[in-house]
Amino acid sequence: MKRLWLLMWFAGFVLAAVGGAAAAQEVVVGTSVALTGKYDRTGREQLQGFQMWVEEVNARGGLLGRKVRLVHYDDESKPETGAKLYEKLITDDKVDLLIGPYSSDVTMAASTVAEKHNFPMVSSGASASEIWERGFKNIFGLYTLAETYMDQILEFGKSKGLKKIALVYENTAFPRGVASGVKAKAKSLGMQVVYEEEYGKASTDFTSMIVKIKARKPDMIVGGSYLPDSTAFVRQAKENRLTAKIFAFAVGPGLPDFGKNLGLDAEGVMGNTQWEPTLNIPGAREFADKYKAKHGHEPGYHAGGGYGAGQVLEAAVKKAGATDRDKVRQALFDLDTVTAFGRFKVDATGKQVGKPGYTVQWIDGERHVVLPASAATRKIVYPFKDWAKR
Amino acid sequence: MSVRQLAVAAALVAAAAALPLVASEYHQSFMLQLFMMVALAQAWNLISGMTGYVSFGHAAFFGIGAYAGALLLQYGFPWWLAVVKGALIAAAVSAPIGLLTLRLRGPYFAIAMLGLNEVARIVATLWVDLTRGGSGISLSPALLPGLSVNYYTMLLLAIAATALVAWIHRGRFGLELRAIREDEGAAEMVGVNTVRNKLSAFVLSAAIPGAVGAVFVMYTSYLNPSSAFAASLNIQMIVMVMFGGTGTVWGPVLGAGIVMLVREFLWAQFPALHLALLGAMLLVVVLFLPGGVMSVFARRKRMRPEVITRESR
Amino acid sequence: MQELLDPVVLGQLLIGGLLAGALYALLACGLNLVFGVMRIINIAHADLMLVGAFAAWVLFATLGLNPVVALALVVPAAFLFGYGLQAVLIERVVGRPLLASLLATYGVSILLVNLGLLIFGSDYKSVPVWQGSFVVGEFVIPKPRAAAGAVAVALALGVYFFLERTRLGKAMRAVSEHPHVATICGIDTRRIRMIAFGLAAAMAAAAGAMLSMIYSFSPLTSADFIQKCFAIIIIGGMGNFLGALYGGLLLGVVEAYVGGVLTTQWAEAVAYLLLVLVLLVRPTGLRGAADVR
Numbered sequence: 004m005k006r007l008w009l010l011m012w013f014a015g016f017v018l019a020a021v022g023g024a025a026a027a028q029e030v031v032v033g034t035s036v037a038l039t040g041k042y043d044r045t046g047r048e049q050l051q052g053f054q055m056w057v058e059e060v061n062a063r064g065g066l067l068g069r070k071v072r073l074v075h076y077d078d079e080s081k082p083e084t085g086a087k088l089y090e091k092l093i094t095d096d097k098v099d100l101l102i103g104p105y106s107s108d109v110t111m112a113a114s115t116v117a118e119k120h121n122f123p124m125v126s127s128g129a130s131a132s133e134i135w136e137r138g139f140k141n142i143f144g145l146y147t148l149a150e151t152y153m154d155q156i157l158e159f160g161k162s163k164g165l166k167k168i169a170l171v172y173e174n175t176a177f178p179r180g181v182a183s184g185v186k187a188k189a190k191s192l193g194m195q196v197v198y199e200e201e202y203g204k205a206s207t208d209f210t211s212m213i214v215k216i217k218a219r220k221p222d223m224i225v226g227g228s229y230l231p232d233s234t235a236f237v238r239q240a241k242e243n244r245l246t247a248k249i250f251a252f253a254v255g256p257g258l259p260d261f262g263k264n265l266g267l268d269a270e271g272v273m274g275n276t277q278w279e280p281t282l283n284i285p286g287a288r289e290f291a292d293k294y295k296a297k298h299g300h301e302p303g304y305h306a307g308g309g310y311g312a313g314q315v316l317e318a319a320v321k322k323a324g325a326t327d328r329d330k331v332r333q334a335l336f337d338l339d340t341v342t343a344f345g346r347f348k349v350d351a352t353g354k355q356v357g358k359p360g361y362t363v364q365w366i367d368g369e370r371h372v373v374l375p376a377s378a379a380t381r382k383i384v385y386p387f388k389d390w391a392k393r
Numbered sequence: 394m395s396v397r398q399l400a401v402a403a404a405l406v407a408a409a410a411a412l413p414l415v416a417s418e419y420h421q422s423f424m425l426q427l428f429m430m431v432a433l434a435q436a437w438n439l440i441s442g443m444t445g446y447v448s449f450g451h452a453a454f455f456g457i458g459a460y461a462g463a464l465l466l467q468y469g470f471p472w473w474l475a476v477v478k479g480a481l482i483a484a485a486v487s488a489p490i491g492l493l494t495l496r497l498r499g500p501y502f503a504i505a506m507l508g509l510n511e512v513a514r515i516v517a518t519l520w521v522d523l524t525r526g527g528s529g530i531s532l533s534p535a536l537l538p539g540l541s542v543n544y545y546t547m548l549l550l551a552i553a554a555t556a557l558v559a560w561i562h563r564g565r566f567g568l569e570l571r572a573i574r575e576d577e578g579a580a581e582m583v584g585v586n587t588v589r590n591k592l593s594a595f596v597l598s599a600a601i602p603g604a605v606g607a608v609f610v611m612y613t614s615y616l617n618p619s620s621a622f623a624a625s626l627n628i629q630m631i632v633m634v635m636f637g638g639t640g641t642v643w644g645p646v647l648g649a650g651i652v653m654l655v656r657e658f659l660w661a662q663f664p665a666l667h668l669a670l671l672g673a674m675l676l677v678v679v680l681f682l683p684g685g686v687m688s689v690f691a692r693r694k695r696m697r698p699e700v701i702t703r704e705s706r
Numbered sequence: 707m708q709e710l711l712d713p714v715v716l717g718q719l720l721i722g723g724l725l726a727g728a729l730y731a732l733l734a735c736g737l738n739l740v741f742g743v744m745r746i747i748n749i750a751h752a753d754l755m756l757v758g759a760f761a762a763w764v765l766f767a768t769l770g771l772n773p774v775v776a777l778a779l780v781v782p783a784a785f786l787f788g789y790g791l792q793a794v795l796i797e798r799v800v801g802r803p804l805l806a807s808l809l810a811t812y813g814v815s816i817l818l819v820n821l822g823l824l825i826f827g828s829d830y831k832s833v834p835v836w837q838g839s840f841v842v843g844e845f846v847i848p849k850p851r852a853a854a855g856a857v858a859v860a861l862a863l864g865v866y867f868f869l870e871r872t873r874l875g876k877a878m879r880a881v882s883e884h885p886h887v888a889t890i891c892g893i894d895t896r897r898i899r900m901i902a903f904g905l906a907a908a909m910a911a912a913a914g915a916m917l918s919m920i921y922s923f924s925p926l927t928s929a930d931f932i933q934k935c936f937a938i939i940i941i942g943g944m945g946n947f948l949g950a951l952y953g954g955l956l957l958g959v960v961e962a963y964v965g966g967v968l969t970t971q972w973a974e975a976v977a978y979l980l981l982v983l984v985l986l987v988r989p990t991g992l993r994g995a996a997d998v999r
Contacts, residue, residue: 039828080828082529083620086613087422095419111531112615119534119614137533174518174527174971175617203518203527203971204930208921210722211965211973218715231830235922238832242839242848243718266834390838447805449812493986499804500747501985504936508981511933515975624929628816635809666824672816679810680798 030066030326032057032316033074033098035088035113036128037105040080044230044260045305046105049128050075051298052309053102055290060313066320078104082112089116089124099326100125102312103142105305107131107149107177114142123332125319127312127344128305130277131180135354143335143353145277145311145344147360149177149253150184152275153225155362155374156251157185161192163385165222165248169198171212171236172227181227181253197221202232209236213243226252233274234264241268241390248386249273258303262365269365271387276363278304278311278344279372281380286343311344318342398643402555409548413541425544425612427653428551429605433626434633434645435554436601440594441631442640443558443567445574446495448598449627450506453513454483455602455609456621460517462607463530463616472538476546476607483603484596491595495588507627514622529617532610543612550608554601559642561594570594571640625668632671635678638687647686714844719962721847725855727958729920732858732913733931734938734950735865736906742882742945743902744800746807750815751910752932756925757818758784758911760826762918766833773833773915774853780915781908788907792900800899815928822925830922854916861912862951865905869947878902882945930974937981 034053037046057073065071074096078085085104092098093116101117103110103126110129117124118139126134130146157168170185172178182199189196197219200212213236216224224240224247226233233255240250255261256274265272278284280291280301290310294302302310318340323330339348339357348357362374364383371381409428413421433455441447458479465475494505517524524530561567569590572580581587610616629652637648652671659667678685737751748754761780762773771779795814799807836849869875880888881898889895917923938957942949957977965973 039823041828043828081620082615082617083613086615090422091419094417094422108527108529108617111529112613115531115534115614119537133528137531176528179528200969201526201971202969203974207970207974208726208965209970210726211719211962212970214715214718214722215966218712231922234830234832238834238837239848241837242846242851244839244841244846264832264834268837391841445805447808497985500808501940503805503808504747504940505982505985507933507936508978508985511978512975512982515971515978519971519975628812631809631812666820669817669820669824672813672818672820674813675816676795676810676813679806679813680795683806 028069029072030069030100030320031072031074031096031098032100032102032313033089033092033096034102035076035078035085035092035104035109037080037109038077040078041229041231042080042106042109045128045254045258045303046078046080048258048303048305049105049309051294052127052302052306052311053313054309055294055297055306056310056313056317060317066317067324067326074098078109078113080106080109082109085109086112086116089113093117093120093122100316100320100331102126102309102316103128105129106175107134107180108175110134110142111176114139117141122328123335125312125315125335127308129177131176132354133176133180135352139353141332141353143315143349144355145308145315145347145358146355147277147358148184148355149180149227150187151360152181152253153185153251154188155360156225156249156273156275157188157192157194157223159362159374159383160223160249161194163248166194167197167219167221168194168223168225169216169219169221169247170196170225170227171198171200171202171209171216173229173232174201174203178227178229178253185225185227204232207232207235209239210243213239213245217243217245221247223247223249223251225249226255228252228255230255230258230260234261237265237268237272244390246387246389250387251275256365256370257363258305259300259370262368262370267368267393270368270393271365271384273362273364273373276304276361276370276372277358278307279361279363279370279378280307281372282345282361282378284343284345285341290343307344311342311347314342314344315340315347318347406548406552410545413544418540421540421544422612423653423657425540425547427649428544428547429609430629430633430649430653431551431646432547432554432601432605433630434637434649435551435558436598436605437630438634438640438645439554439558439561439601440598442634442645443561443570443574444591444594446591446595447503447631448506449503449631450508450510450513451598451602451630452622452624452626453506453510454487454599455606455626456510456513456517456618457486458483458603458606459610459616459621460524460530460606461603463532463610464523465607466532466536466611467530472542472611473546475611476604479607480600480604483606484600487596487599488592491592491599495591495595510622510624510627514618517618517621524618527617529615529620530610532614532616534614537611537614540612543608546608547605547612550601550604555642555646557597557601558645562642566590566593574640628668628671632675634685636674636685638685639683641685641687644685644687651686715966717845719966720959721845722851723959723962724955725848725851725958726961727955728855728858728862729913729916729954730931730934730938730958731951731954732862732909732916734935734942734954735862735947736909736913737935738939738942738945738947738950739865739902739909740906741939742947743878744796744899745804745945746796746800746811747804747936748796748903748906749808749811749932750818751811751906752928752935753815753818753822753925754784754788754907754910755914755917755931756822756923756928757787758914759918759923759927760822760831760914760925761911762915763831763833766835766918772835773919774857777857777912777915780911784911785904785908787904787911789900789904791907792903796903797896797899815932819925819928826925828924828926830924831918832922833918835919848920850919854920857916858913861909865909866947866951874898874901933981934977937977937984940981940984 036050101124105128130149172182233252251273257276319334323334346357373383461482462475462479633648638644765771765776938953942953
């Protein structure tokens with residue numbers, strides 16, 4: 004028995020030693036993304052964006068003349084796994100630069116680890132403003148804040164004389180951020196939230212909720228959601244003949260899968276996007292074409308954000324002239340640049356203040372930017388067509 | 394415990410205590426998680442291994458301790474007090490629960506505990522004012538002790554849990570618990586106070602995860618209902634004990650070590666595969682090796698752990 | 707709250723509850739059938755349901771089969787799968803203490819879930835057929851749910867009459883009620899167990915195929931369903947086939963109304979609360995349960 008113990012003990016150490024070695028002549032960039040779990044789809048897109056940046060920067064001769072290598076792990080869409088992985092990236096893989104995970108809740112956990120090690124982290128997958136309300140000095144966002152996601156749509160609704168809003172959202176950091184933004188904006192516009200409910204899971208059966216919403220006869224249905232729940236809600240809304248002038252959801256409608264899963268039922272549904280290939284931003288179209296050639300579909304904003312995060316890091320390292328943590332942090336605070344993802348400019352907390360958000364709508368089986376008018380590729384379709392008349 | 398076992402134990406403890414002097418932070422993190430699993434496995438062993446009442450919901454106490462710890466740290470309590478109170482709160486909650494659920498036999502107890510873990514998760518989700526619900530609690534690094542504190546605290550908990558099981562195993566209390574496992578009715582007839590014994594074991598086995606949960610949250614700094622009351626934690630506790638040897642002192646330690654190593658090899662690359670493997674391991678042990686790996690090593694021992702084959706019918 | 711006095715809202719919630727409950731019922735009946743015949747609680751039962759759901763999804767994605775049509779393939783295949791699983795694995799824990807079978811089926815469950823994740827990933831899948839709904843007066847009845855509910859009730863009742871009326875069904879009940887007597891009477895109990903497990907797997911897979919039209923699902927979806935099933939069989943009485951049928955419908959309706967009066971998050975909790983409450987009040991379940999020990 005003693006021997007077995009010894010064996011285990013040594014096995015542990017041998018194992019431990021295997022992971023450690025990192026070559027000195029490389030710049031190692033570390034990240035975790037969801038490759039399994041509920042953020043699987045979006046996490047994968049984001050990773051493909053990073054990877055395209057890594058390829059390109061190496062083709063350009065690397066960072067500071069050193070080759071860039073990406074180390075990534077799967078955080079299973081779980082905050083606690085994300086925290087462990089960033090601990091591993093920092094202490095075991097000894098990465099030089101960090102890119103944040105996908106989703107606000109995993110970022111909440113991961114950014115605490117980065118803060119503990121005083122390690123700057125560029126986050127391309129999180130938008131809940133509470134991330135930047137903790138006094139941290141090491142988390143730099145690319146995304147427009149969740150709280151502002153629905154502003155344009157609510158303003159549009161107001162302009163059409165709409166008053167009553169039904170608001171449903173998942174009970175995690177990002178959807179809650181969207182919801183609190185909707186409530187604040189509705190109040191300032193003099194609109195009324197006639198129905199509000201949180202739900203716990205993407206696989207929720209929304210029937211009871213929809214029956215109640217129907218009884219309140221809202222003008223607008225607004226969802227603080229991710230992909231699976233927004234898809235399920237629209238499907239069940241159709242089944243139960245829930246009608247309103249506007250259907251708007253966070254995340255889901257901004258992704259190609261939304262149209263793929265819902266087919267014709269996606270028509271007219273509005274959503275938000277951080278970025279679209281059609282936007283008039285230098286480099287956006289080129290990135291989108293390359294991405295499409297490689298992965299066979301147009302990139303959504305999650306891929307664009309991943310790519311943009313790489314470019315932001317690149318700009319910061321160039322500005323800092325080193326991968327030294329303190330210098331990179333300062334450079335990120337000072338930076339005001341435009342990547343293929345749009346403008347990057349943060350305030351003193353690291354929160355994004357330079358980039359606007361956009362509104363999309365599914366029209367004729369395609370996702371089009373409809374708001375703001377300056378970026379629109381199609382005119383907004385209003386009102387949402389009654390299910391019975393489709 | 395024989396002199397030889399004591400020597401092995403002492404050597405293990407000394408090695409673990411000296412490890413931070415030589416190992417990197419990451420390896421310390423790994424060991425910390427190993428200690429955590431040892432402590433949790435021993436807690437499960439204490440109630441389910443010794444009495445035969447299989448709990449499918451011990452993660453509930455882990456989660457309660459984790460939430461207690463996180464909230465106390467936020468209210469400004471020192472970390473050690475948060476850990477102690479995490480254990481006490483989990484124990485306090487477990488007493489009435491145990492009183493009610495331990496009346497249930499066999500599968501009913503198992504199902505009730507499974508339900509309990511879900512109820513705890515739902516309470517944590519819906520009690521937004523206290524727990525912030527699904528948004529989770531993110532602890533500021535300023536409130537958290539360093540890695541070495543977490544490391545030694547977790548080590549201490551693993552040692553304490555193992556020592557507790559060893560001590561109970563040797564004494565009259567352990568004998569009575571095993572009597573309950575073999576035949577509860579008969580045990581009662583010969584004068585064993587089954588209610589008090591089961592409840593004591595249950596409360597002790599809840600206090601350990603309570604403390605572990607509080608240390609865990611100091612280590613990860615973030616907590617939400619699904620990480621606090623994770624079903625995978627229940628799976629791991631059960632598999633580790635079953636694999637090592639149910640109702641034994643060293644089985645859970647051995648099981649935790651093996652499972653954690655398997656995990657470490659497979660986890661980063663193949664998350665689904667490592668869990669599938671745990672499932673396969675559980676099947677193999679239940680079907681072919683009811684005494685766990687320990688039974689292979691302990692053939693000569695007088696007392697063979699056979700909770701599964703001899704549990705009362 | 708005032709809309710809850712509206713008969714249309716109340717009726718609509720009832721419709722939603724009954725249709726969801728029909729699926730629960732079909733699933734729980736299989737669980738109880740297995741428990742009745744061999745005193746085993748199959749923790750992997752809801753994973754068998756997802757095997758059916760994924761089978762329906764694959765058949766839809768490759769051959770364009772409607773899940774209701776796909777039942778013709780899925781149900782017999784699941785029967786054989788269940789029959790084989792019993793022969794190879796579950797048979798080994800029959801007659802052993804409950805904990806052995808509990809842990810063995812738990813192992814099967816972990817294995818199936820994670821094999822599912824390896825093969826299909828954790829993306830949510832669904833089978834979009836028969837979208838839309840029938841409108842009956844003021845009420846709306848979603849087409850896929852109506853179809854699923856009808857299939858579920860028909861199958862559950864079909865199996866019930868099989869148990870009541872046929873020779874084989876009667877033998878199965880005999881094994882369930884008096885295993886020793888059944889053996890003495892010359893019933894091949896091993897074969898009966900394999901058929902019972904096959905039937906249960908077929909019912910679970912049928913429920914899964916129907917589920918694929920209604921919900922988005924991933925391999926992890928089974929966790930919610932198995933726990934609801936436990937609640938149902940404890941409410942309805944363990945081993946009691948009809949009890950599971952009523953219990954399933956009841957849970958569906960209760961969930962719908964709790965979702966209506968409170969919130970959907972509470973509706974998801976209600977099964978667990980019922981489960982714990984029933985166990986505390988009546989440690990052997992509401993209806994006289996079969997002997998467990």
